[in-house]
Every structure is written in structure tokens, then in C-alpha cells.
Amino acid sequence: MDLSSRPAECQEKLSELQKRFDFSEAELVCFELNSGTLSLAKMAAFESFLQVQRDKRVPKKPFLRTDRPLARPLTAGPPFAGDHKRPPSQVTTPINKRTREAAYADDAGTPAPLPMPSHQISVKSSINTGNLEKTSLSQRSEVKLLGPCFWAGEEGHDAYTWMDEAISERAVRRDERLQEWEAIVTATLQRQAEEAVVGTVGVRSQVETILCGRISCEGLEGRLNENSMLLEGSTLAGGAKVQLNVANCQQVAAFPGQIVGVIGQSGMAGSTFHAKEFLPGLPQEAQPLGERSSLHALAVSGPFSKKDVLDFSALESVLAEVASARERPEVLIIFGPLLDSNNTKVAEGEVYLQNTEEPCTFEEVYEELFALLGRHLLPLRQAKPPTEVLIVPALDEVLSFHPLPQPPIDVSMGPFLTRRDSLEQLQRLGVRFLPNPAHLEINGIKVCLTSADLLGPMLPQLVLRPPGKKIQEALRLLLQQRCLLPMVPREPAQVYESRASALDFPAGAPHLCIFPSISGLSATVADDTLFVNPGFLHKSAMAEVWIAPGSASLDERFRVDMKKLEKKES
Known part of the structure; x- marks a missing residue:
């Protein structure tokens, strides 16, 4: 580019910037239109302008790292088609849309072994009042949904409408x-x-x-x-x-x-x-726990990525560890959000799939996340006996707009997906999408699951005299109010009052209630009900629960291991 027409005192600096930024005449004209004729005093501003322009030309980084060989990239192929591990030094190339759709259309064949996990799970603490021994999976769990199907429409599958409540x-x-x-x-x-x-x-x-x-x-x-x-x-x-x-x-x-x-x-x-x-309320006693009733469950809760990144390697590692464990859980509980609306990348629209330069839609991310789940849940569902997989949505789910009570993800989110292959694969595998909250009976044990924080909003407002253990008293009050979220004004505020009866315990007090909370990892027995807070996976926390058969009370029959997720040393 000819710089001779520029002031003599600027030419040396312009030559230096030309070598560094390789700017064009159009960029120079653009700067002068906004900042006036270029002079020596404006060279620093012009350099900053060129730096910004160059940053805009640099392709955005994918939210899953390409240098990580232990986690399968989201867009690397069909959910169950065979693709082998790549060595760390191999560079992946984008898969065009036609090839990807063809691969999804052909999901026959035996899946290839999954990559080894990049994290390892260890026990952080154990609540073992009954001194129970860990038992391995021996029978298939029976899961029954209690209460009415509040989300079903006339055809039995439509999500309810809620925006017209005055x-x-x-x-x-x-x-x-x-x-x-x-x-x-x-x-x-x-x-x-x-x-x-x-x-x-x-x-x-x-x-x-x-x-x-x-x-x-x-x-x-x-x-x-x-x-x-x-x-x-x-x-x-x-x-x-x-x-x-x-x-x-x-x-x-x-x-x-x-x-x-x-x-x-x-x-x-x-x-x-x-x-x-x-x-303070009306005590509601739980029915005696049957002598043959038993349970082994693992609970993990989203968000699955830290707030400023999108990296689902931690979730992949947990699923891989569960599939390869000698003592597989009878039930795997996954709380949302799968894609957190509070994530800064999501809020700013900076959502990129592997090896793509253009931002993708939230629907595309969910399609790939469902495919990721399908690959890792396939071994669990094909095992004998299979592990029951339960997925509960959350209020912070990007594409789940319903307030509490929330319909299952496949009901509320299914109409938004343009390609439903990965979601339908999960349904064919027998993965159960539950409402939020969900009232269940598993092997004769009444279980309540919700991704809503029951303690976080309640503890600061609790008036207690004489002073005692606030968490235990707060949980006891939930049972006495016979409701998961009895606070008014509502906290969280997103509650549909016309269907708020879904927040009530449908058949007496539950034996087990699992919910993530910012109040800290805990396992507490209050009035013959075991409350478990597994924490959040983005903080490397999860919980594993055992309830053993026998004639003793629940206090003597349960064991809870609070677990943490750590990166493996290279």
C-alpha cells in the first residue's frame, strides 16, 4: 500500500504498523472518517483500532478444547456410531452438515469403546450412621411416578400453558x-x-x-x-x-x-x-419403610460447566466412571440445567461447537448434548440389569421456559429441536425424563426429586427459638407444611399457582428427598425422611446414596458418600 501521501512524520510508524497488522487502505479510511485526518498524535489510537480489527478476524475458540484427547468432541459424529480415540497431537477437521446427517441416519452397528475419562472420582466425606457396607447392583429397579400427570394436555403429551395467570x-x-x-x-x-x-x-x-x-x-x-x-x-x-x-x-x-x-x-x-x-404446621409421618426396600443411587446436578466457560468434560467423566464402576448404581439421577442460562458465554451468545467459526443456536447445542448423553448412557442401559437414568429439568435451563412445576425436558423442549435424532435415541434407550419436581416410588421407597434450592431462600428468613440446627429445623418445617416450596412471596418466584399442588407431597412424607442447594453438601434425617444435597458438578460435587434392606429404622439403614471430581494427573 502506498503511504507516501501520508505526513512524513507518520510514515515510519505506519510502515511498522503495516508489517504488524497488514492493514488495508479501507481500514485507514475508516479510521479517518471516525477520528479525522491521521497525524502523529493519533498514531496510538490508530494502533488500538488495528488491534481491535485483527481480534475480530481471529476465529472464536470452541467451547470444548481440541487438545483434550480424553473427551469426545460434541460434533465429532453420530451419537452411537463408531469413532475411535484420536491421539493428542491429531488435528480434527469439521464435519459438514450432509456427512453428519447421514451418520445420524445410520445408527446401526456396535458402538466403539468410549474415551477414558479425564477426571477421577473420590470420596470427600461419608455419612454412615448405620455402618453399612456398599452393595453392588443385583436387580432391576422399579420406578413409578406418583401424583397426577400435570403437564399432559388432551393428547397426553402437550406441555401446559401458564402465561395467562393473573x-x-x-x-x-x-x-x-x-x-x-x-x-x-x-x-x-x-x-x-x-x-x-x-x-x-x-x-x-x-x-x-x-x-x-x-x-x-x-x-x-x-x-x-x-x-x-x-x-x-x-x-x-x-x-x-x-x-x-x-x-x-x-x-x-x-x-x-x-x-x-x-x-x-x-x-x-x-x-x-x-x-x-x-x-408450626401439621406433622406428616412417613409410612414405615419396607424390609425389602433398598436403593443405590448416584445424584449429579448442573450446571456442568463453570460460569465463564462451556466445557462438559466433567459430565463425560462422571458418566464414563459410572459405566466402568464395579458397583454400578441402580439409579442415576441427573439434575439440570444441561445448558445454564446464567453462563456468561450463553448470555453473550458466544456459543461455539467444536471446529466451528460461527456461533451456533441453543437448539444445536442441546442436540449435541443429547448425543453426548446417549453415547455414555448406552453402556448403562445395555448392562444387565440396566441402570435407571432419570433426568430432571431446572429453571435455569435455556430452552425450558415453564415455571415450577416444570414438564419433562422432552415434552417442553422437543418442539424446539429441528433434528430430534439424539433426543429420540435417549427415549429409545429408556432414559426417563421427569417433571420438576418429581414424586416417585423406587423399589418401595418414596422419593422426591427437584432441582430447586429448598434451603437457600429459606435459611436467611428462618426465625428459630431456642437456637438449634437451622438446616435440620428448616427441613422439618418443609415436612410440616407438606410442601417443597411453602415460602410466600414465592422464592424462587417462578411458580405457577394454579398447579402449585404439584409441589405438595402426594402420598405422605417421602422417605428420601434429593435436591441441590447452595447451603452446602449435606445428608440429614428429619422426622424419618432423609434429605440429601449433592451439590453442583461445576463445583466438583456429587452424592451417592445407599438404603439397605432390613427391619431397622431409616437412621440405621442409609449411607451417603459425598464425592468430589478431580482432574487426573497427566
Whole structure:
């Protein structure tokens, strides 16, 4: 390019930049149109401009590394077709669309061995109150879905509609639940205090009174405490609220939205109720665990990549380890999100498949993720007896727009996929896509699964007196409220009130409840129910659960191993 027409003092610097950036006359003209005639004072700005232009020409890096031989690239072929491991030094080439579709159309034949995992699993801690020995898989698990099929439409497979729920309708649904509880709560308290009379929230009374209402916080944005506690009545009481004084109660366990019963007297003005007895809910006992009931389950939860990258090698390693383990679990539980909407790459639209220079759609990523799952779940499903694989969606799933309760992924996401081959492969394998939450019976054990955090929103708002173990008391309150997410205002906020009954325990308290939470890895027994928090795989955490047969109580029959995922040393 001829630089002689430029100022003499700029030519030496321009020659240097020409060698470094190989810029064109068009780029020079573009800079001058935006910044004015080029001069020596503007050379630094021009250099920065050229650096930006060169960065734009550099192809984007794929979200799965090409130098990692231990994890199969997402776009390297059909989900079950034979493709062999590549040595670390081999460079892969893109597969065009026609070749890839042809490979997907022909899924016959025996799959090739999967690559060796790049991570290893070790036990971080063990909760073993019964001193149980680990047992290997001996029989096929029986999995039954409890409760109604709330997502099914007239044809039995359509996801429900939810965007037409008005605020007034949400309030009506919550009030209906409160009214249902009023008669049961007041009858329970009448057996404790026969001389007390049943009153109405907001109505003054000079005698000992029984009230039932919902706990709320006096401040709209503040945290609940003993001094800011209100008792809200149903519409039968005109929706009245009174200040609740619990100073004379020996035990208090409260959170916003909790339906409680209290015994006490109202103040002179009627705006305050002085309680002396506090009923935090209605205990719901679990049915005795059968002597032959047993379970061996592994639970892993998304997100599966760290927040600033998209790399699913950790998930691949877990699936490979499970397939090759001598003690394979009877049940493998995978919580979403598969593709996290909070991931920075997803939020910025910087989603790239292996060896591609153009960003891909979310649908294409899911198609490849389903193919990845299919390759690694095939050995588990073909084993004898096969491992049951359960996949539960999450609110942070990119293409799952439904609030809680959520339909299964194949129901809500299936219409968005242009190529359903990989999803249909999983369905043919017998992988079970569950709603969120899912109430199950596995080998006679009632199990509740949800990807929603039950403890994270509740613990900061929990008022507890006398002080105790907050996590255990919070879990006990869930059982006493007979609901997974009883907080009001809702937390998380994405709850469809018209179908909120799906959050209730359908057949009494469960024996086992598994959910990931930011509150930390834990396995806690509360009122004969085992609650397990497996953590998140992007933080290298998971949990393995055993429940042994026998006549002892659940406390003596379970074992939980908290596991961590570590990269193998090269």
C-alpha cells in the first residue's frame, strides 16, 4: 500500500504498523472518517483500532478444547456410531452438515469403546450412621411416578400453558390453601386447649383464642424476625393482619408464608395477638419403610460447566466412571440445567461447537448434548440389569421456559429441536425424563426429586427459638407444611399457582428427598425422611446414596458418600 501521501512524520510508524497488522487502505479510511485526518498524535489510537480489527478476524475458540484427547468432541459424529480415540497431537477437521446427517441416519452397528475419562472420582466425606457396607447392583429397579400427570394436555403429551395467570388468580389460589388448612389446624389445637375458642384474625376477643393464619413480614424488603412478625388471615377473615407477639412461646420456628396455628389472647386494640402456644404446621409421618426396600443411587446436578466457560468434560467423566464402576448404581439421577442460562458465554451468545467459526443456536447445542448423553448412557442401559437414568429439568435451563412445576425436558423442549435424532435415541434407550419436581416410588421407597434450592431462600428468613440446627429445623418445617416450596412471596418466584399442588407431597412424607442447594453438601434425617444435597458438578460435587434392606429404622439403614471430581494427573 502506498503511504507516501501520508505526513512524513507518520510514515515510519505506519510502515511498522503495516508489517504488524497488514492493514488495508479501507481500514485507514475508516479510521479517518471516525477520528479525522491521521497525524502523529493519533498514531496510538490508530494502533488500538488495528488491534481491535485483527481480534475480530481471529476465529472464536470452541467451547470444548481440541487438545483434550480424553473427551469426545460434541460434533465429532453420530451419537452411537463408531469413532475411535484420536491421539493428542491429531488435528480434527469439521464435519459438514450432509456427512453428519447421514451418520445420524445410520445408527446401526456396535458402538466403539468410549474415551477414558479425564477426571477421577473420590470420596470427600461419608455419612454412615448405620455402618453399612456398599452393595453392588443385583436387580432391576422399579420406578413409578406418583401424583397426577400435570403437564399432559388432551393428547397426553402437550406441555401446559401458564402465561395467562393473573395476579388476582394467584392470590385466590394461595387463599384456597390457607382455608383448607384452617379447619385442620384449629381442630388440632382444640385438642390441646379444650377451653380455648376458635377466633378470627383481626377480631378482638377477651378469652383464650385459637387462630390460624399465614406468617408475613412487616417490612416489604426486610428479613423476618420476632419483632416484625405478622399473622395474616384468609379472605374469610377479610384478609386482616395482626401483629404477632411470640415472646411468651417456648418454641418458635417461623418463615414468611408459613401456615401456623397459635393460642393466646388479643390486645386491647385488637391489632396485636399475644401467643403462648405456636404450632408450626401439621406433622406428616412417613409410612414405615419396607424390609425389602433398598436403593443405590448416584445424584449429579448442573450446571456442568463453570460460569465463564462451556466445557462438559466433567459430565463425560462422571458418566464414563459410572459405566466402568464395579458397583454400578441402580439409579442415576441427573439434575439440570444441561445448558445454564446464567453462563456468561450463553448470555453473550458466544456459543461455539467444536471446529466451528460461527456461533451456533441453543437448539444445536442441546442436540449435541443429547448425543453426548446417549453415547455414555448406552453402556448403562445395555448392562444387565440396566441402570435407571432419570433426568430432571431446572429453571435455569435455556430452552425450558415453564415455571415450577416444570414438564419433562422432552415434552417442553422437543418442539424446539429441528433434528430430534439424539433426543429420540435417549427415549429409545429408556432414559426417563421427569417433571420438576418429581414424586416417585423406587423399589418401595418414596422419593422426591427437584432441582430447586429448598434451603437457600429459606435459611436467611428462618426465625428459630431456642437456637438449634437451622438446616435440620428448616427441613422439618418443609415436612410440616407438606410442601417443597411453602415460602410466600414465592422464592424462587417462578411458580405457577394454579398447579402449585404439584409441589405438595402426594402420598405422605417421602422417605428420601434429593435436591441441590447452595447451603452446602449435606445428608440429614428429619422426622424419618432423609434429605440429601449433592451439590453442583461445576463445583466438583456429587452424592451417592445407599438404603439397605432390613427391619431397622431409616437412621440405621442409609449411607451417603459425598464425592468430589478431580482432574487426573497427566
